[in-house]
Amino acid sequence: MTDFLLSAAVxxxxxxxxGLFRILYGPHDADRAMAAQLFxxxxxxxxxxxxxxxxxxxxxxxxxxxALLAAFAxxxxxxxxxxxxxxxxxxx
Amino acid sequence: xxxAPNLFSIVAIGAGLIFFLAGTCGLLRFPDTLSRLHALTKxxxxxxxxxxxxxxxxxxxxxxxxxxxxxxxxxxxxGATVGQLIAQSTRRNGRTE
Amino acid sequence: MIVQTLDIGLAALVLTLAGYTVLARATxxxxxxxxxxxxxxxLIWVRLFSVDVALxxxxxxxxxTGVLLIGAAGKRRGTAVAATELxxxxxxxxxxxALCALAALALATVxxxxxxxxxxxxxQAMENxxxxxxxxxxxxxxxxxxxxxTMLEKCVLVIAVVGVWSLACDRCWGGAPDVPRAxxxxxxxxxxxxxxxxxxxxxxxxIFWIGADExxxxxxxxxxxxxxxxIIMMAGLTDVPAISKRWLRxxxxxxxxxxxxxxxxxxxxxxxxxxxxxxxxxxxxxxxEIFMTLSIAATLPMLVGGAPIRAPRP
Numbered sequence: 422m423t424d425f426l427l428s429a430a431v432x433x434x435x436x437x438x439x440g441l442f443r444i445l446y447g448p449h450d451a452d453r454a455m456a457a458q459l460f461x462x463x464x465x466x467x468x469x470x471x472x473x474x475x476x477x478x479x480x481x482x483x484x485x486x487x488a489l490l491a492a493f494a495x496x497x498x499x500x501x502x503x504x505x506x507x508x509x510x511x512x513x
Numbered sequence: 514x515x516x517a518p519n520l521f522s523i524v525a526i527g528a529g530l531i532f533f534l535a536g537t538c539g540l541l542r543f544p545d546t547l548s549r550l551h552a553l554t555k556x557x558x559x560x561x562x563x564x565x566x567x568x569x570x571x572x573x574x575x576x577x578x579x580x581x582x583x584x585x586x587x588x589x590x591x592g593a594t595v596g597q598l599i600a601q602s603t604r605r606n607g608r609t610e
Numbered sequence: 611m612i613v614q615t616l617d618i619g620l621a622a623l624v625l626t627l628a629g630y631t632v633l634a635r636a637t638x639x640x641x642x643x644x645x646x647x648x649x650x651x652x653l654i655w656v657r658l659f660s661v662d663v664a665l666x667x668x669x670x671x672x673x674x675t676g677v678l679l680i681g682a683a684g685k686r687r688g689t690a691v692a693a694t695e696l697x698x699x700x701x702x703x704x705x706x707x708a709l710c711a712l713a714a715l716a717l718a719t720v721x722x723x724x725x726x727x728x729x730x731x732x733x734q735a736m737e738n739x740x741x742x743x744x745x746x747x748x749x750x751x752x753x754x755x756x757x758x759x760t761m762l763e764k765c766v767l768v769i770a771v772v773g774v775w776s777l778a779c780d781r782c783w784g785g786a787p788d789v790p791r792a793x794x795x796x797x798x799x800x801x802x803x804x805x806x807x808x809x810x811x812x813x814x815x816x817i818f819w820i821g822a823d824e825x826x827x828x829x830x831x832x833x834x835x836x837x838x839x840x841i842i843m844m845a846g847l848t849d850v851p852a853i854s855k856r857w858l859r860x861x862x863x864x865x866x867x868x869x870x871x872x873x874x875x876x877x878x879x880x881x882x883x884x885x886x887x888x889x890x891x892x893x894x895x896x897x898x899e900i901f902m903t904l905s906i907a908a909t910l911p912m913l914v915g916g917a918p919i920r921a922p923r924p
Contacts, residue, residue: 424612425523439538459540466564468656470526477661486668487652489810491587492594594802601798
């Protein structure tokens with residue numbers, strides 16, 4: 422079972438690494454934000470699998486922290502895009 | 514006796530892996546931003562959800578299982594929000610930078 | 611075998627992301643790469659069995675730093691100064707790269723050439739942990755054995771905020787900073803910022819509380835609380851406070867002041883600076899940690915917000 426969980430973790434890491442291409446080449450910034458989101462969920466899945474396989478205590482809290490903050494960079498990105506469009510509108 | 518939960522976990526996690534792979538392939542191969550977003554949200558929700566479901570029988574106690582579910586709910590929430598926000602931003606800006 | 615594959619894969623991914631962060635030409639790709647790098651780094655910390663550090667990395671590197679960098683990039687974009695004037699010159703870049711490579715090489719050499727088993731104080735730390743009343747050795751080191759360092763770090767955080775604020779233009783002093791916030795009051799972000807913070811605050815308080823016996827602690831809990839405040843500000847549900855607000859300044863200073871006060875009281879109570887009275891250590895530690903968490907939750911969003919950009923309203 423442990424071997425299976427670890428293999429699953431390696432597999433997810435591999436698919437997430439493929440998503441790296443979107444960060445490197447994604448023509449628009451939105452694509453890169455999406456790739457970062459994939460890293461977030463893939464990373465959490467890998468974390469949960471590895472934690473269960475290697476019996477490290479307290480890792481669910483790290484997963485909760487990651488899950489809480491997964492969206493932050495994307496939210497900041499979308500907001501800064503919006504203000505970039507309306508820059509020149511002066512002080513808000 | 515512990516064979517049945519293990520089999521269930523293996524099946525669920527295996528299905529989750531398939532969705533992760535599908536989502537990543539979609540992210541890479543689909544022609545434009547919005548369809549890639551569609552692929553991504555499937556990987557987020559279903560992939561992680563199935564992995565969590567697969568890990569639930571293996572949890573040490575009820576509290577640990579509950580924490581797994583909380584993680585899944587949080588990822589669902591942020592994934593859905595980010596999907597909507599990126600789509601709105603893409604549509605508003607006409608897919609330009 | 612599989613574990614080695616996992617570790618090598620993680621290391622390779624992290625190095626690739628780090629390289630791309632440095633070499634990317636545009637700002638946003640570099641920031642996204644950096645956030646992804648932070649996410650994977652917390653995975654590596656878990657593989658190294660350092661769960662407390664993984665928590666901190668997830669909170670700070672995964673969330674807050676990303677917002678800080680994107681906000682800073684956005685502000686820089688809006689300034690009138692030509693970008694090329696302030697960018698480092700080619701020789702300077704080469705010098706920076708050489709120094710960083712040298713430092714990394716030195717660290718790697720030291721880590722790889724450690725004797726096996728490596729010298730460690732962990733057994734002594736675990737022996738004496740019962741006197742502190744704590745169960746988590748990391749927290750014991752932070753708040754009991756090396757409390758002096760932690761107190762100084764909290765003071766450094768306040769000084770950092772003052773330093774960031776001092777970048778304001780003269781007429782803006784006393785005004786409010788800005789975070790990347792939504793221009794249109796969209797339904798999605800508002801919903802998100804109304805649903806997430808209650809959960810996040812609960813989780814943040816829990817992680818702070820659990821730090822006494824399990825991985826967690828004041829810094830991690832405070833960072834999560836800080837992130838909740840940042841998302842509420844980003845959604846436009848509350849204004850970024852002006853830096854002249856008294857409650858803000860009290861919140862920022864409370865942690866270091868309480869810590870310092872407890873330290874001075876240690877002379878009377880237990881015979882030394884930052885000494886805890888025997889048998890009474892844990893309540894004192896929790897008391898100090900509560901104020902530390904409050905200060906961290908106030909400091910980190912102020913660092914993310916940056917310097918004030920508009921003149922104070924009368």
